[in-house]
Amino acid sequence: MKTQDQKTVRAFIAVRVPLELAAILHKKAQHRAGDLLQHKLRWMVPQQQHVTLKFLGECDDTSLEQYAHTLEHALTDMQTFDCMTGCFEFFPDAHQPRELALNMHSGQQLNTLARICERTAKECGMRRELRNFRPHVTLARFNQHHHVTHSDFFNIPSYRMNVSEIVLMKSETTEEGTRYSEMKRFSLQPLAKSA
Numbered sequence: 001m002k003t004q005d006q007k008t009v010r011a012f013i014a015v016r017v018p019l020e021l022a023a024i025l026h027k028k029a030q031h032r033a034g035d036l037l038q039h040k041l042r043w044m045v046p047q048q049q050h051v052t053l054k055f056l057g058e059c060d061d062t063s064l065e066q067y068a069h070t071l072e073h074a075l076t077d078m079q080t081f082d083c084m085t086g087c088f089e090f091f092p093d094a095h096q097p098r099e100l101a102l103n104m105h106s107g108q109q110l111n112t113l114a115r116i117c118e119r120t121a122k123e124c125g126m127r128r129e130l131r132n133f134r135p136h137v138t139l140a141r142f143n144q145h146h147h148v149t150h151s152d153f154f155n156i157p158s159y160r161m162n163v164s165e166i167v168l169m170k171s172e173t174t175e176e177g178t179r180y181s182e183m184k185r186f187s188l189q190p191l192a193k194s195a
Contacts, residue, residue, distance in 0.1 A: 008058040010171040011183070013071070013117045014050035015110070015163050017137055022046035025085065025102060028156045029139045032088070033100075037152065041100060041140040048180050049137050051104055053166060054117035057127050068168055068184050071120045078116065079189045080164040081109040088153040089136060096145045100153070101136040106163070110135040113166060164188055 017025070023046045033041060056067065086103030104110060114133040122128065168184040 006060050008060050009064070009183075011056040011059045011064060012052055012169055012171065013054040013056070013166055014052050014169050015113070015166055017046075017049040017051070018161065019046055021159055021161055022049040024159065025049065025137065025139060025156075029088075029100065029102070029153075032153045032156065033140075034152075037146070037148070040143050040146050042143060042177070043140045044138055049139070050167075050169070050180070051110065051135050051137055053110070053114045053133075054121060054129065056121060059126070063124065063126065064168070064183070067120060067124045067126065068186075070124055071117065071168075072186060074116050074120050075166075075186055075188065077189065078113065079191055080162060081106060081188075083110060083135075083161050083163060085137070085156070085159045085161070087155050089134075090148060091136075091138075094148050097142050097148055099138050099142070100140040101138050102156075104135040104137060104161075106135070109163070113163075117166075164190075 026043065026046045026049070030038065030043065056064075059067070083104050083106035086105050089101045089103050090097035091099040091101055111133060114135070118129055118133075165185050165187045167182050167186070169180050170183055172179050172181070
């Protein structure tokens with residue numbers, strides 16, 4: 001139970017996009033948006049790009065410590081893997097989009113990671129996620145509702161990304177917008193080299 005003076009943080013688990021790749025995705029998406037849509041979007045800076053695996057919500061230090069400890073054990077057998085960027089997508093849909101995102105594909109590994117994070121949250125008595133997991137990277141948010149079509153955003157080439165760790169992040173609202181910062185990293189197991 002939280003005491004009156006116990007602070008909470010808004011937390012989530014994510015895979016961070018490497019800065020070099022994030023900069024490429026940022027530049028390509030801005031180019032695809034063109035002059036017509038540029039001013040209608042608030043762009044995520046490359047340093048903030050990530051794939052959210054599990055949103056934890058408002059958590060106190062004790063809950064986060066318990067979650068981090070439990071998650072570390074749950075990830076013991078999870079190995080590093082590659083994933084690929086996919087097509088542009090609009091959330092919740094193209095008629096009244098709030099976010100411009102890019103799909104991520106990994107076979108089932110990202111889904112497996114998300115399930116582990118979700119199961120761990122349940123074990124720790126934290127909130128359940130009711131929506132289905134759809135791995136994506138948010139590139140920008142729409143300032144106003146603006147009907148778009150996929151023809152506004154031609155697909156970009158696929159890029160490969162190695163996932164060797166996941167990160168416990170906190171989200172803070174500032175005058176400049178939302179800021180994310182790392183709290184703890186969880187390394188995945190390196191792939192065994194074949195003889």
